[in-house]
Amino acid sequence: MHFSNLTTLGMAGQWMWIGIIVLIILMFGGSKIPELMRGVGRGVGELQNGLREGKEGIKKDEKDEKEEKEAK
DSSP, rough: OOHHHHHHOOOOOOOHHHHHHHHHHHHTTTTTTHHHHHHHHHHHHHHHHHHHHHHHHHHHHHHHHHHHHHHH
16 A cells, blocks of 8 residues: 555645644634643643553552462
8 A cells, every 4th residue: 555545544644734733723813722732731741640640559459469469
């Protein structure tokens, strides 16, 4: 399959991204975009914190299970 065929199957091309950016600017206005990006940044930060806490919880549970098996 050629790369040109991939763009028609769902991969956004350069002009599509430009169109999306222009549409976002028209919808939100230039002054609202920094606020929107800050909100996205906070959301990504919260997601990363949640993932880290989840991994720590899993490690703690595995450690507790291992200690219980050794105690028996």
